[in-house]
Amino acid sequence: MNTFFKYTLVGLIAVTTLSSCFKDNDDVFAGKSEINNFIYRGMNAFYLYKADVDVLANDRFANLEELEAYHSQFDSPEGFFESLVFDRPRTDRFSVIFDDYVALENILAGNTLNNGMKFGLVAETGSATDVFGYVRYVQPNTSAERENVERGMIFNSIDGIRISRDNFNALLAQNTYTIGLADLNAGVTTSNGLEITLTKEVVQENPILVTEVIDQGTQKIGYLMYTGFLSQFDEQLNGVFADFRAQGVTHLVLDLRYNGGGSVNTAIILGSLISGNPITDVYSTEEWNPDIQAQLQASTPERLVNLFKNQTNSGTTLSTLDLNKVHIITTGSSASASELVINSLDPYINVVQVGDDTAGKFQASITLYDSPDFRRSGANPAHRYAMQPLVLKSLNSVGNTDYFDGLVPDIAQNEDFENLGILGDMNEPLLARCLEDILLNGRSSRSSLPTVSYDEIIGSNELEPFGNQMWKELSN
Numbered sequence: 001m002n003t004f005f006k007y008t009l010v011g012l013i014a015v016t017t018l019s020s021c022f023k024d025n026d027d028v029f030a031g032k033s034e035i036n037n038f039i040y041r042g043m044n045a046f047y048l049y050k051a052d053v054d055v056l057a058n059d060r061f062a063n064l065e066e067l068e069a070y071h072s073q074f075d076s077p078e079g080f081f082e083s084l085v086f087d088r089p090r091t092d093r094f095s096v097i098f099d100d101y102v103a104l105e106n107i108l109a110g111n112t113l114n115n116g117m118k119f120g121l122v123a124e125t126g127s128a129t130d131v132f133g134y135v136r137y138v139q140p141n142t143s144a145e146r147e148n149v150e151r152g153m154i155f156n157s158i159d160g161i162r163i164s165r166d167n168f169n170a171l172l173a174q175n176t177y178t179i180g181l182a183d184l185n186a187g188v189t190t191s192n193g194l195e196i197t198l199t200k201e202v203v204q205e206n207p208i209l210v211t212e213v214i215d216q217g218t219q220k221i222g223y224l225m226y227t228g229f230l231s232q233f234d235e236q237l238n239g240v241f242a243d244f245r246a247q248g249v250t251h252l253v254l255d256l257r258y259n260g261g262g263s264v265n266t267a268i269i270l271g272s273l274i275s276g277n278p279i280t281d282v283y284s285t286e287e288w289n290p291d292i293q294a295q296l297q298a299s300t301p302e303r304l305v306n307l308f309k310n311q312t313n314s315g316t317t318l319s320t321l322d323l324n325k326v327h328i329i330t331t332g333s334s335a336s337a338s339e340l341v342i343n344s345l346d347p348y349i350n351v352v353q354v355g356d357d358t359a360g361k362f363q364a365s366i367t368l369y370d371s372p373d374f375r376r377s378g379a380n381p382a383h384r385y386a387m388q389p390l391v392l393k394s395l396n397s398v399g400n401t402d403y404f405d406g407l408v409p410d411i412a413q414n415e416d417f418e419n420l421g422i423l424g425d426m427n428e429p430l431l432a433r434c435l436e437d438i439l440l441n442g443r444s445s446r447s448s449l450p451t452v453s454y455d456e457i458i459g460s461n462e463l464e465p466f467g468n469q470m471w472k473e474l475s476n
Contacts, residue, residue, distance in 0.1 A: 030382035049086035101386035125187025229262030261336030276320030322453035332391020336470030337357035357406035
């Protein structure tokens with residue numbers, strides 16, 4: 001058994017008692033009851049907010065029959081899982097269950113079904129119902145790139161139907177749809193008659209979207225537009241910093257404005273690449289549910305501490321910049337692992353956050369399969385359900401956590417959807433604010449906020465399964 005799970009499962013009375021009653025069902029499809037038993041077992045063992053959910057108490061059910069009698073009232077495994085989630089509107093907005101773990105694994109690897117158009121949806125000024133979309137960026141080698149979709153394009157209809165607060169989910173869920181382009185003026189759109197048809201396909205997004213080295217007088221400023229913390233690209237990420245170092249970069253602008261998160265380990269690597277802290281320094285600490293926290297503190301307390309790194313998982317030495325200051329661009333779509341980087345670097349170096357408040361997600365999840373130790377090996381072949389519940393919250397080295405309302409920028413400036421600019425271009429408004437602050441060494445007081453106040457409703461990340469998650473990859 002994986003050492004981590006061995007230590008966390010020992011002593012959990014309800015888990016060991018109830019799991020001994022589970023029956024193998026290798027030859028037939030699993031029924032709802034069998035899947036619900038797995039859901040309860042995993043949530044009882046690992047859920048971060050277990051203590052807040054009465055039904056997850058270790059002594060709540062005396063035996064399997066009592067548990068099954070309880071969860072039989074729920075129409076589906078998804079419904080039972082949802083009943084165990086604590087305070088969905090605010091505290092836990094992110095725990096999820098999948099009926100096919102292969103789909104989940106693809107998402108964790110960055111393989112998603114999409115058309116390559118990353119967008120945000122904004123309430124139309126003066127309307128209680130109408131919504132328009134703006135293109136944030138386009139993924140290479142996708143339908144959107146082939147159809148010449150560009151950042152800054154505005155669309156207000158899909159398949160000829162005006163986009164509204166009530167219909168955008170259904171319209172955008174289609175595998176193929178046609179966007180109707182529009183012009184935007186003072187928050188109000190006017191259709192211009194142009195249309196583009198987009199088709200979704202399985203794509204693996206490379207999160208390293210844009211890299212630049214900008215000369216500003218005697219300064220050399222590295223710029224990285226980074227869209228997701230995917231461990232499959234850690235070597236390439238290290239290569240970007242090696243190039244920055246080779247070019248003599250002395251300042252860094254890290255653009256996380258649309259980065260919904262990803263791997264905790266990759267977040268530690270990125271932070272380490274920026275600051276170059278010694279590997280004895282605490283990057284972050286973890287707080288699990290009381291049962292697991294007590295087990296780990298008693299047996300292996302070092303597992304609750306994440307230290308800075310000096311190499312990738314493959315053993316490649318990190319090409320650190322050893323900076324004492326970094327500018328990080330954020331919006332409300334900057335979540336989880338993005339926030340972890342900001343929060344973890346803050347006690348050590350000057351983190352200048354530019355843009356808007358972040359999403360407010362400091363919790364991480366792990367993947368739980370229906371096997372004796374919740375690992376992929378030995379998973380019940382009778383079904384493919386897997387869970388990704390929140391299991392820990394991150395704290396920085398001085399204990400900061402629970403930022404439900406997000407991390408507040410030092411330089412506040414929202415994006416102007418009528419003037420988004422080109423990512424990586426010196427004149428792009430948010431990058432320009434960073435460059436000005438670097439040039440004037442923090443003495444800038446100029447404000448160039450958009451003239452229109454926009455109400456952004458949601459981004460494409462949030463509309464995708466697992467779009468704003470942070471997960472921990474457990475070592476053996």
